Amino acid sequence: MSEPVLRVERAYKRFGGLLAVDNVSLAVEAGRITALIGPNGAGKTTLFSIISGFLPASEGRVFHRGADITGMPPHLVARRGIVRTFQIVQPFAGLTVHENIAIGAHLSRRSRADALDAAAEVASTVGLGDLLGRPAASLTVAGRKRLEVARALAAEPKLLLLDEVLAGLNPAEVATMVPIIRGIADSGVTILMIEHVMQAVMSLAGHVFVLAEGRIIAEGAPQVVVDNPRVVEAYLGDGAAARLSAAGGAHV
Amino acid sequence: MLSPVILVPAILNGLLTGAVYGLVALGLTLIYGVLHIINFAHGALLTAAMFAAFFAHRLLALDPYLAAIVLTPLFFALGYCLQRFVIGPAAHGEDRNILLVTLGLAVVIENLLLYAFGADTRTLNLDYAFDIVDLGIAFLALPRVIGFGVVLVVALVLWLILSLTDTGKAIRAVAKEKLGAELSGIDVGHIYAVTFGLGTACLAIAACLLIPTYYVNPHVGNAFVLIAFTIVVLGGMGSVALVGGLFIGVVESLCGLYLGESLGQIGIFVMFILVLLFRPSGLFGERA
Amino acid sequence: MRGPSIAHIVLVIAVLATVPLLTASNAVLNFLIVALLIALVGQGWNVLGGYGGQYSFGHAAFFGTGAYVTAILQMRYGINAWPAFALGIASGALVGAAIGALTFRSGLKGSYFALVTLAFAEVLRILASVAPITGAGVGILITLDLRPQAFQFQSRAPFYWIVLALLAASLVIVRLIEQSRFGAWLVAVRENEDAAKAVGVDTVRVKLVAMTISAAITAAGGGFYVQYFLYIDSGIAYGPWISIEALLAPIVGGIGTVFGPLIGAVVVKTLGELTKLITGDAPGLDLVIYGGVLVLIVAFAPHGITSLLAALRIRFARLRPSASEGTHV
Numbered sequence: 001m002s003e004p005v006l007r008v009e010r011a012y013k014r015f016g017g018l019l020a021v022d023n024v025s026l027a028v029e030a031g032r033i034t035a036l037i038g039p040n041g042a043g044k045t046t047l048f049s050i051i052s053g054f055l056p057a058s059e060g061r062v063f064h065r066g067a068d069i070t071g072m073p074p075h076l077v078a079r080r081g082i083v084r085t086f087q088i089v090q091p092f093a094g095l096t097v098h099e100n101i102a103i104g105a106h107l108s109r110r111s112r113a114d115a116l117d118a119a120a121e122v123a124s125t126v127g128l129g130d131l132l133g134r135p136a137a138s139l140t141v142a143g144r145k146r147l148e149v150a151r152a153l154a155a156e157p158k159l160l161l162l163d164e165v166l167a168g169l170n171p172a173e174v175a176t177m178v179p180i181i182r183g184i185a186d187s188g189v190t191i192l193m194i195e196h197v198m199q200a201v202m203s204l205a206g207h208v209f210v211l212a213e214g215r216i217i218a219e220g221a222p223q224v225v226v227d228n229p230r231v232v233e234a235y236l237g238d239g240a241a242a243r244l245s246a247a248g249g250a251h252v
Numbered sequence: 253m254l255s256p257v258i259l260v261p262a263i264l265n266g267l268l269t270g271a272v273y274g275l276v277a278l279g280l281t282l283i284y285g286v287l288h289i290i291n292f293a294h295g296a297l298l299t300a301a302m303f304a305a306f307f308a309h310r311l312l313a314l315d316p317y318l319a320a321i322v323l324t325p326l327f328f329a330l331g332y333c334l335q336r337f338v339i340g341p342a343a344h345g346e347d348r349n350i351l352l353v354t355l356g357l358a359v360v361i362e363n364l365l366l367y368a369f370g371a372d373t374r375t376l377n378l379d380y381a382f383d384i385v386d387l388g389i390a391f392l393a394l395p396r397v398i399g400f401g402v403v404l405v406v407a408l409v410l411w412l413i414l415s416l417t418d419t420g421k422a423i424r425a426v427a428k429e430k431l432g433a434e435l436s437g438i439d440v441g442h443i444y445a446v447t448f449g450l451g452t453a454c455l456a457i458a459a460c461l462l463i464p465t466y467y468v469n470p471h472v473g474n475a476f477v478l479i480a481f482t483i484v485v486l487g488g489m490g491s492v493a494l495v496g497g498l499f500i501g502v503v504e505s506l507c508g509l510y511l512g513e514s515l516g517q518i519g520i521f522v523m524f525i526l527v528l529l530f531r532p533s534g535l536f537g538e539r540a
Numbered sequence: 541m542r543g544p545s546i547a548h549i550v551l552v553i554a555v556l557a558t559v560p561l562l563t564a565s566n567a568v569l570n571f572l573i574v575a576l577l578i579a580l581v582g583q584g585w586n587v588l589g590g591y592g593g594q595y596s597f598g599h600a601a602f603f604g605t606g607a608y609v610t611a612i613l614q615m616r617y618g619i620n621a622w623p624a625f626a627l628g629i630a631s632g633a634l635v636g637a638a639i640g641a642l643t644f645r646s647g648l649k650g651s652y653f654a655l656v657t658l659a660f661a662e663v664l665r666i667l668a669s670v671a672p673i674t675g676a677g678v679g680i681l682i683t684l685d686l687r688p689q690a691f692q693f694q695s696r697a698p699f700y701w702i703v704l705a706l707l708a709a710s711l712v713i714v715r716l717i718e719q720s721r722f723g724a725w726l727v728a729v730r731e732n733e734d735a736a737k738a739v740g741v742d743t744v745r746v747k748l749v750a751m752t753i754s755a756a757i758t759a760a761g762g763g764f765y766v767q768y769f770l771y772i773d774s775g776i777a778y779g780p781w782i783s784i785e786a787l788l789a790p791i792v793g794g795i796g797t798v799f800g801p802l803i804g805a806v807v808v809k810t811l812g813e814l815t816k817l818i819t820g821d822a823p824g825l826d827l828v829i830y831g832g833v834l835v836l837i838v839a840f841a842p843h844g845i846t847s848l849l850a851a852l853r854i855r856f857a858r859l860r861p862s863a864s865e866g867t868h869v
Contacts, residue, residue: 078740092731107740155739290651342839359831366824
């Protein structure tokens with residue numbers, strides 16, 4: 001078994017009295033789409049922030065291709081090829097779509113012209129090709145989510161951390177995004193995604209981790225995880241699994 | 253150099269000065285705690301209040317302690333109007349703009365005073381300015397002792413306002429959770445203006461307390477406000493702001509004792525810079 | 541990034557260079573020299589504030605250092621004015637790097653950054669007002685020596701061309717920044733630091749470099765000031781007046797643009813002159829006007845005059861069938 005691209009080892013994160021991440025260990029295999037799901041407030045985004053260097057872990061280690069990157073500053077994590085998106089989108093509001101994506105492209109390109117060219121290409125792969133000259137602030141929610149992905153993509157990550165890129169999108173918009181994400185994975189990028197939209201998780205993810213109250217409560221193939229009674233209870237409350245199977249076994 | 257005969261009066265005088273620092277800081281932290289802005293115009297407003305107190309005596313023969321009764325509501329209104337009609341609208345809610353607008357106001361007020369009254373330093377010569385309170389180990393200037401007492405009263409009154417009145421509760425609500433307060437029907441713009449007015453009113457009182465023993469010129473407010481800024485940055489709110497003021501008053505008194513006036517001033521600035529650089533992390537983000 | 545090309549810059553400079561050939565009026569030349577000087581200092585502020593989004597309220601720290609070092613090296617160490625001037629710029633850059641290193645590593649931003657820069661400038665002012673090397677309360681007078689070798693001239697025209705050349709250099713530097721990766725990173729830091737970090741931008745280092753360049757340009761203004769006026773003291777060198785004018789010019793003219801500080805400096809200085817004409821030379825009045833202008837600009841035209849002009853251009857463009865322009869950066 002080769003070294004996983006990303007390995008989190010016994011991570012804890014305390015905010016004062018609150019334990020947001022509680023003894024989390026997980027591994028992400030190369031070339032796959034791995035999903036991180038769980039109810040709101042479970043600690044998923046906190047975990048992303050720890051992995052990408054935006055927050056220090058209270059305890060625990062993060063390994064990237066075997067190298068210890070715990071506590072590495074975010075820009076150095078990004079330069080190692082790990083790029084994250086933000087749950088609440090963070091565009092460069094005063095710049096155009098083109099300029100936004102180009103900043104991502106500048107990670108590996110020095111010349112302005114090269115970065116702008118690469119950005120234009122990435123823009124068309126996510127369907128923003130017609131909107132290059134628009135101010136980022138003028139995009140719809142769906143557009144901004146795509147911009148977020150495009151900018152991360154332009155930085156040519158080997159590991160992409162997507163934080164709820166489908167949140168707030170209507171079913172048609174979700175249906176457009178899912179193949180884009182699959183396309184990214186097909187091109188060789190490992191993806192770790194936090195997601196609530198279950199149909200996307202089912203169709204995209206090869207492996208799923210479930211986080212509830214800061215702890216990993218289940219992991220495995222999507223179909224298996226979703227049927228796990230503990231997972232059902234984490235979302236729907238105690239006893240829900242029993243009630244559901246008594247009522248005829250409805251799925252989450 | 254460390255004999256109690258020198259130290260104790262220095263410390264006590266430091267406490268008395270520090271009380272006024274605390275009052276100035278109280279006004280600033282009130283504004284900061286509710287509007288989440290650093291009011292760059294605080295110093296200029298204090299200077300304006302001191303000029304007002306000065307001329308209240310010069311032209312109207314109003315004793316500063318009496319002038320406070322008139323100036324406090326006047327400056328409350330001034331602060332209210334500034335926030336409601338100038339700062340709030342001009343800034344469009346953007347932090348960077350608020351910075352510039354309060355700076356612009358500071359420049360306008362300070363230089364208006366300079367233009368109107370010249371750069372000369374003036375003092376009031378009041379009969380009781382040199383009256384002494386004899387504590388045995390130290391002689392303390394009467395006006396400063398009065399000042400200490402008034403500050404404690406003002407702090408108490410402010411606390412009562414904030415805890416017991418509806419407006420006070422609204423202020424605390426807005427400070428904690430602006431959106432929620434708005435949704436509950438609180439007029440946030442009005443509350444911001446009231447808070448700014450209260451902060452400015454504190455300055456009016458502080459000015460009246462200072463003017464018997466302190467000089468006034470167009471730049472006098474800045475030194476006091478710098479101390480207030482230091483306290484804000486240290487995270488002092490409410491009673492902590494007062495205690496912070498007392499502490500810094502003592503430190504300044506001791507520094508002035510050993511380093512002389514100019515270097516004493518530098519000491520405050522250096523302390524301010526150090527506090528900014530090494531402040532407890534995690535308490536303050538980008539938003540001022 | 542959209543902006544004037546180097547050719548545009550050369551054109552504007554060339555036109556401005558003809559002014560001393562068209563007029564011999566000392567009043568006009570003096571006015572323009574001061575305006576160009578403020579434009580230079582403002583351009584320095586613009587690099588850090590306009591492009592980098594870090595608003596310094598204490599740029600006097602760099603102006604004054606450039607001025608004092610230039611003066612002290614000449615008067616106390618007998619060094620020739622030109623290398624003294626160069627060392628003045630270098631010293632200003634060093635002070636900028638030092639302050640930047642301290643403040644950016646501490647993560648100071650927004651109002652806190654503005655406060656700390658203000659504090660640094662004040663500390664320098666107080667130090668300069670008591671230190672013997674800066675002449676304490678008396679200041680430093682540069683001995684009259686009207687030869688080009690001493691960076692002094694008999695007439696104003698050479699001074700005009702020199703400050704114009706310095707300004708031209710600053711315009712070119714800013715344009716080059718606009719077109720470089722560093723410039724893209726700098727603007728990213730201004731717009732959203734976290735997002736910038738997430739795509740590999742070393743935000744602390746970018747800010748530090750911007751601060752150093754900004755300080756160097758502003759220090760050049762200080763050095764020029766002292767050669768032109770032949771006198772400096774702590775209030776002139778490190779006083780709030782220059783910190784205010786340094787930020788006012790770019791904000792009025794167009795923050796984050798190449799020509800913004802130039803336009804703003806001319807407008808602000810013209811306002812100052814008009815004020816003096818109407819009310820006489822009262823101390824403080826010009827700053828009252830400047831403070832008022834600052835509030836008005838922020839309220840009604842936060843991106844300055846150039847953005848108003850751009851908006852007008854868009855209005856006219858809409859009247860024609862061709863496509864409208866994008867926003868300016």
